[in-house]
Amino acid sequence: MVDIVMKFGGTSVADAARIRASAELVASEAARGQSVAVVVSAMAGETDRLIALAEQFGGGLGEDETDTVLATGEQISAALMALALRERGLKARSFQAWQSAIFVDGPPGDARISGFLTEAVEASADAGVIPVFAGFQGIDTERRVRTLGRGGTDLSAVAIAAALNARCDIYTDVDGVYTTDPRIEPKARRIDAISHDEMLELAAQGAKVLQTRSAEMAKARNVPLRVLSSFAKPGEARGTSVLDAGGIAERRIVSGVAYTRDQARIILLGASDNPAIAAEIFGALADVNIGVDMIVQGRARDAGTVNIEFSVDRRELGRAMTVMEDAHGDAREIIHETDLAKVSVVGLGLNRRADVARILFRALGSKGIDVKVIATSEIRISALIANDAVEQAVRALHSAYGLDGEGG
Amino acid sequence: MVDIVMKFGGTSVADAARIRASAELVASEAARGQSVAVVVSAMAGETDRLIALAEQFGGGLGEDETDTVLATGEQISAALMALALRERGLKARSFQAWQSAIFVDGPPGDARISGFLTEAVEASADAGVIPVFAGFQGIDTERRVRTLGRGGTDLSAVAIAAALNARCDIYTDVDGVYTTDPRIEPKARRIDAISHDEMLELAAQGAKVLQTRSAEMAKARNVPLRVLSSFAKPGEARGTSVLDAGGIAERRIVSGVAYTRDQARIILLGASDNPAIAAEIFGALADVNIGVDMIVQGRARDAGTVNIEFSVDRRELGRAMTVMEDAHGDAREIIHETDLAKVSVVGLGLNRRADVARILFRALGSKGIDVKVIATSEIRISALIANDAVEQAVRALHSAYGLDGEGG
Known part of the structure; x- marks a missing residue:
């Protein structure tokens, strides 16, 4: 059983210091008795570097071998996160898509998650070994690696949380969802709680904090989300909860x-x-x-x-x-x-x-x-x-x- | 059926130009009607970079997650080689160890190949799609990625050639096996043909051109090898043939x-x-x-x-x-x-x-x-x-x- 799926984006695993800080957040949840799983993006900048490698040979996005190249970014950060968790005395292991049995269909570079056989991952979690997923990827029916498109690790995290019946905490470089872009309006305020419907509309209309497809899936599968900063100290991140409308105490006319x-x-x-x-x-x-x-x-x-x-x-x-x-x-x-x-x-x-x-x-x-x-x-x-x-x-x-x- | 397994080391896939030159050598064999498979190392320098990443978290050689990190080097170059072959109008696809069904046992960072279910790869070759293997890796009985130790891609290539009953051509940055190290003795000469026994002794006694374990396996499985330069133009590489002693016409007292x-x-x-x-x-x-x-x-x-x-x-x-x-x-x-x-x-x-x-x-x-x-x-x-x-x-x-x- 897994209580929380913790997702760390590229800036949250950008280098050794950031990976360690993120590992500390995981350790803090584990210390509170939560059974956690982790999903990571590639280190910031890595996906661009890998795309440039593939493009040298005409391998653009949407090409199967480009996906094979891109998937290594998350494979590396998942392994490094597992090592960082072990440094803190926790048990952890990385899961690539073929190991975690995450299946996709759809075209290379823009695949959709079609299935997730949770057995191996749940066995790991139940044995006290924190599963660390390489996000952004799955395997198709021909056992080829497919990626989910930009921001796809959010989608991985939400899909994994849905399958495991867990909450999904999206750790990123901002401390939540704001009423609008604070770079434009300094009076913008962090929203404590927002409904799935509103989150989906905000994402679809341009709010960058959560990928639209992830917001869609969170709504469809009714996955409770939190969006919060990996730069906060453990226990100090406030963030934004994304919930079923019924779960939101205070009603506002307008959210953002x-x-x-x-x-x-x-x-x-x-x-x-x-x-x-x-x-x-x-x-x-x-x-x-x-x-x-x-x-x-x-x-x-x-x-x-x-x-x-x-x-x-x-x-x-x-x-x-x-x-x-x-x-x-x-x-x-x-x-x-x-x-x-x-x-x-x-x-x-x-x-x-x-x-x-x-x-x-x-x-x-x-x-x-x-x-x-x-x-x-x-x-x-x-x-x-x-x-x-x-x-x-x-x-x-x-x-x-x-x-x-x-x-x- | 595969006739030749062509292995390209790190300097032969060091950058886009070198990958293209190596792809040209593959295309040249294919044009001569040979059914080929390709095995690649990581791009020169990449394995060191990846080890340094893992070492930041105490993940030294011999650690399972370090192997997961290291294996990405070959995964990337295999995909890039497949793209480079497609650029030349050939059909090709990459195979990671879990896709090519290469199994290993032994410790992380120093595993030994224990099995290779050739079915998927032979089906690919028979369909005219050149299989491009990520070398240096296999999966163990627990479906974890394991690497074979330094120079392990030679070992991958020889094991693959043995299983496919093919010749193994090791493309490297020198044009064959020499009577001694030419940096020390400028009179050193390239050896046209050498027995497996001699090759094994030379490798074991310090000749760097072929990894000792690969020479051992080539001898044990009687795999005909050629060691030749990927820097030569197609058809112009002479190289050294490593054969059964019976296959060597000219006998020398001393080889090197x-x-x-x-x-x-x-x-x-x-x-x-x-x-x-x-x-x-x-x-x-x-x-x-x-x-x-x-x-x-x-x-x-x-x-x-x-x-x-x-x-x-x-x-x-x-x-x-x-x-x-x-x-x-x-x-x-x-x-x-x-x-x-x-x-x-x-x-x-x-x-x-x-x-x-x-x-x-x-x-x-x-x-x-x-x-x-x-x-x-x-x-x-x-x-x-x-x-x-x-x-x-x-x-x-x-x-x-x-x-x-x-x-x-």
Whole structure:
């Protein structure tokens, strides 16, 4: 049985001193009688170094041998963490994916965890030997090594915690989830507790502290998470708990403000007002895996026609425009706009408030920030704005939704 | 079916350019219709870097987690070699020990290959996908990664070739086995063909080109070897063939001169002339794995007593003297001497010549080099001399045994 899966990211295992500090946190939980398992990322910078090695031979991300190279980063830090734990008198051993029986499917460089036979790991934990997992990897049905994509060690940790029915503590270089990016808004405050739904929205809308797929899996499998700093002394890290909404005592209207820069917008002018056309366009984009966001359809100048607009990641714009060459329905013209950003306000209470949109328009309007598109979900409201207005917008929304004040 | 196992050492995969050059050699054999498998070492310097990482946490050689760290070196170069072969339009894939099913037993850092289930690898080769093995490693019965000790990739290659019934080509940074070290004797010549017995003696007596355990296994399993340079252009490497004695057309009396520096000698003075005493001494040394060489027992000054002397590696002297504190029989005194070296002459024809010892004494004597101990085997004669006389001795013996001349 494992109580806590402790995940340490690249900066938490960056060198011998950091590995030892992280090992001390593990030892502290063990001393409190917790049965722990550990999941580690590669030492900071190592994954980039390894990608550069593979790229010398045209082995980019998404190549099976690149995955074999990349997986060594976590293999090394897992072994070093096991050694560091032994230095502290604990029993520990490393587990590579083929040893821990973590199975994946999906393409190299972007695999998804499909199974985890917990037997060997649980036997280790039950025997008092702390399992230390090489994160970010699994093996596929052909017994090849596959990696899970950037930030994949978070995903490993959450999946392992889900399978072991344990809590998952994500140790990182910040001390929790903040109401917004403190580099932009110094009044940003650490959130004590947040729901899985809100965490997922914040991650998906640009908060960097937790990878979106991990937040998704934590929500789907209802894994209690904590996000906390590995730079704090044992017992002193406060962090943020990510829980089922029912577990959160204090309800806030809004939990945080997230942002994503480098968005682009594509506008099809004067297409027939016919649902089949939108289906054709968005189907073609989905076929090549281009994520589409903030879709708006509005009546156009010419009777019986509409304008269809949507946003995509700036890096996908070229591919999206190529797709549009074929799949544009009968649009009269296709235009695009870059240098856009998206700011989002996330909170469980948003759906109970009638004036959320008004607050947003007022807050941005008072700063002279033009809202190009607005979109809402149950617990989120987002606005597409100019890239260079992001910082001002984040601060304005942080204040307008009452996040600046004390208490939360 | 695999015809040739091609092994590339650390300098042959040191960087992208060297990996590409080695891939070209593989492509050249493949183009000649040979079915090849490849075995690679870690990139030059990588194993030292990885050992230093593990040593930061007290993970020395012989530690299971150190092995896990070390094995990544070969894992990376195998994947890069597979990518480099694909760049040339060949099909290839890497195999880690758990994928190629190479099993070992023995301690971490010094394991021995105990089995190799060739099925997956042969299926790959038969499907035209060149198997590229991460050398130097295997998995034990508990599914932990174990390394084979320094130079272990040679051993991997020979074991793989033996199991696949293939020839083993060892590509390295010299163009074959030489009659002696060319840095000491510029007249040293490359040997075209040499027997397994001679190769084993040369390796055991200090020739660095092939690891002793690999030479042993090649002899035991009768694996035809070639030692050749990866720096030569495809088809231009001549190298040295290591064969069954029957396969060597031209017989020489002597094949080469090897040397080992840093020997030490221990002398027990005035022990009883009783075989039980020698048995006690050498038994105690064997119990702690100290290799003993050049044993001499001679009558001592006092009637009924003998002096027993033997040589050990200088690095083992401290441990050996500690053992001698308990296990010294009834010797009157134990003394030791350092700064010694061993020079050895190896040749299949030595046992047919009555005057080999005389030639050795004369050659060394003419240079004023004192022979402290002499020892012979069927195909070898060795002398213990002063460390600082090694170079002169090697040159004198190279000349005296007729190795300086043309042809050979």
